[in-house]
Amino acid sequence: MIVRLVRKSPLLRSKILKISPKWNHFSTKVEYKPIRSVLVANRGEIAVRVFRACNELGIKSVAIYSKEDRAHIHRLKADESYLVGEGLPPVQAYLNIPEIIKICKDNGIDAVHPGYGFLSERSDFAQAVIDAGLRFIGPSPEVVRKMGDKVAAREAAIAAGVPIVPGTDGPITTKEEAKEFCVKHGLPVIFKAAYGGGGRGMRVVRNMDEVEENFQRASSEALSAFGNGAMFIEKFIERPRHIEVQLLGDKAGNVVHLYERDCSVQRRHQKVVEMAPAPHLPVKVRDQMTDLAVKLARHVDYENAGTVEFLCDEKGNFYFIEVNARLQVEHTVTEEITGIDLVQSQIRVAEGMTLPELGIVQDKIKPLGFAIQCRVTTEDPAKNFQPDTGRIEVFRSGEGMGIRLDGASAFAGAIISPYYDSLLVKVISHSKDLQSACAKMNRALREFRVRGVKTNIPFLLNVLENQKFLNGSVDTYFIDENPQLFNFQPTKNRAQKLLNYLAQVLVNGPQTPLATPLKPADTKPHVPEVSLEYLAKSPEQDPNVQPPKGFRQIYKEQGPEAFAKAVRNHKGLLLMDTTFRDAHQSLLATRVRTHDLLKISPFVTHTFSQLYSMENWGGATFDVALRMSILKYYQLSKMGSGKKTILQERY
Known part of the structure; x- marks a missing residue:
């Protein structure tokens, strides 16, 4: 009976846990x-x-x-x-x-x-x-609803005793309400979309004369992104670190934390690089943060995977931001340092297994080493991170010990469309400490070769080589205050340039000037003709006279038995001619064209009709045909309409 009451009442459970923590693993059926x-x-x-x-x-x-x-x-x-x-x-x-x-x-x-x-x-x-x-x-619909509503989430945090940033009691919809809050609580403040996240609908305001304009812009962006322009206003914390705590709960009421992640390296409120655990976070602050995150989860009867996010200032004070009632992009770094597969745990919890049954209990979870995640995206950092689209022509990844790749669009031939998120692959490094994890990540990213679309790899390399980052001294201002992160060395791309040159030469001919002013001789290749003596045998003197029948005609007209008999009765040596095949495949397949071979076909068919067989095509011929068609398509795609028409007529 007590177990049933504890299960149904989160408040009662939290009170009992204060008296006896062992009830955290009560065996609710x-x-x-x-x-x-x-x-x-x-x-x-x-x-x-x-x-x-x-x-x-x-x-x-x-x-x-x-x-x-x-x-x-x-x-x-x-x-x-x-x-x-x-x-x-x-x-x-x-x-x-x-x-x-x-x-x-x-x-x-x-x-x-x-x-x-x-x-x-x-x-x-x-x-x-x-x-x-x-x-x-995932969590129950009620928890998803409550945690997705920033106002309800704040109320739950307050009820659970979690410190929050001063903010509006509910969503506001007018610039007058925004101005009234700013006057009452002072600046700076941050406008946040009440019904969405991911950095959209966010604005930081430091001057009173900018309040109305920024509110209207943030509200318009939130309306476009989430279908609701209501805004939430909070007091803005200067120079904070963005710390989040990974949680895992089951249907029996057990909740554990899997330690914290540092997501402070952000651009426009969107995470770029994530680390676990948070470097230089005092143990006392970390323990308070994780304990309160677990307390909040128990208060709302949370199950499955989720994350509680905090802002932490320079003095060690931290404030609740929100709960993400789902798996997050950066869950990988937590998996690396704890060895716990979060996705498999999600599925097992949904099946009805408890965390103790899975061997996931708090005193057994220990962080090991340091993990970093970099999001490799198809964005051009030299053009204000403008998304790039197109076909990936070359893809070679960086791998090796301590490197994990989570990707989906990362392969040669993949089409990067403009319709979805620009994430190409997540690269995760894991090592004993921050510096060695950075070294592994740096090495792996330098091994990447992505051609056809731009990526943010040059920017990520600059981050990884920044001394502040290497020391773990980062906050949410890190990117904004380090403009040198945007100084990029142009890639040499030697192999692709060579391939482009070969394509130009193969399709359009040599482009380099001649070493001599003398033009090449204007000669036409000799095409052997059928001899007059042979044509004289035909009373019509017709150049298109049918050649004598060979073994092929015997097979087609009389069948396999007659063909085999003719072969056995032949007294001489039977030969197969491979000239046509060899001509097709010689010198990068450009010495003799099918056009030329067709011109000499009449002579061959009349003069060599008694050959046993002729080999016209080989496997390399098909490879050449495919390669040439791809090269022509590539050239067409790079040319203007006028040149494209000329090239199409030529081929």
């Missing part, structure tokens, strides 16, 4: 029901990440994909894949809740993993999954 198949309502890297976890657990993985993603690799990594949102815009395809539920019902799927982004923080999606008789691999 939880129904265990294995999951046989998981659909990931997402795309890209996170979809592949979940598929791999399912594969290791022996669970069938199911992908959905938009029409624009029909050639995307996450389709191929799943056991099954289904088109979703046909006829809808690219992003809206992945937000089509009724169709996703229908796919699950029609194909006997047990559970849905939302990944991050898209529907991952939509409580109506979590509820729709559960209402359909499926399992949602």
Whole structure:
């Protein structure tokens, strides 16, 4: 009876835990029901990440994909894949809740993993999954709703005794309300979208005459991104570090933390490089932060994976920001230092297993070493991180000891579209300390070769070589206060330039000036003709007279037995001629063209009709044909319309 009350009442449980911490592992009976198949309502890297976890657990993985993603690799990594949102815009395809539920019902799927982004923080999606008789691999819909509402999350933090940044009691919608708050609490303040995150709808204001304009811009951006322009205003903490605590809870009420991550290296409030654990964070501050994060999770009856985010100032004071009721992009660094597979843990918890049953108890979780994650994106840092699109022509990754790659679009031939996030691959390094983890990451990124689209690798290398970063002395101002991070050395790209030159020469001929003013001789190749003596045998004197019949005609007209008999009765040596094949394949396949071979075909067919066979094509010929067609396509794609027309007429 006591166990049942503790389970139903988070407040009662928190009071009992103060008296006896051992109740954290009380044995509430939880129904265990294995999951046989998981659909990931997402795309890209996170979809592949979940598929791999399912594969290791022996669970069938199911992908959905938009029409624009029909050639995307996450389709191929799943056991099954289904088109979703046909006829809808690219992003809206992945937000089509009724169709996703229908796919699950029609194909006997047990559970849905939302990944991050898209529907991952939509409580109506979590509820729709559960209402359909499926399992949602994440927190309960009520927790997703409460934590997704910044006001409700703040109220929960206050009730749990977690320090918060002074802010508005609820969302505001007018510039007059914003100005009133700023006058009352003073500047600086930060405007934040009340119903979304990811850096959109955020503005920092330090002057009163900028309040109205920045509020209108932030509200407009939030309305465009999240469908609601309501804003939340908080007192802005100067020079903070962005620290987040990874949590994991089960259906029996057990909650553990997996230590903290430092996500202070940000650009426009979006994370660029993440580290775990946070360097130079005092143990006392860390313990207070993790204890309060666990306390908040217990207060709201949190289950599955989630993150509590804090701002920490220079004096060690920290303040609650928000709860992310989902898996996060940077979960990888926590996995590396703890050895705990968060995605597999999510699935096991959804099946009904408890954390003690999984061997995940607080006193056994110890951070080991240091991990860094860099997000390699298809953005051009030299052009204010403008997203780049196109085909990846060359892709070579950096690997080796202590390096983990989580990617989905990173392969030669991949098409980078303008419709989705620009993340190409996540590179994670793990070593004994910050400096050696930086060295591994630096080495791995320098091994990368990505051609066809721009990437942010030059910028990441500058970050990794910055002395402040190497010392772990970073805050959210790090990028803004280090303009040298944007000084890039141009890549030499020697191999690609050589290939481009060869393509130009192969398609358009040599472009270099001649060493002599004398022009090449204007000669025409000799084309042997059928002899007059042979033509005289034909009363019509017709140049197109049919040649004598050979073994091929015997086979076609009389069949295999007659062919075999003719071969046996032949008294001389039977020969096969390989001239045509060799001519096609000689000197980079450019010495003799099919056009030239056709011109001498009449002579060959009349003069050598008694050959046993002729070999016209070889395997290399097909390779040459494919290579030449690709080169021509490449040249066409790089030329203007006028030159393109000329080249098309030529070939």
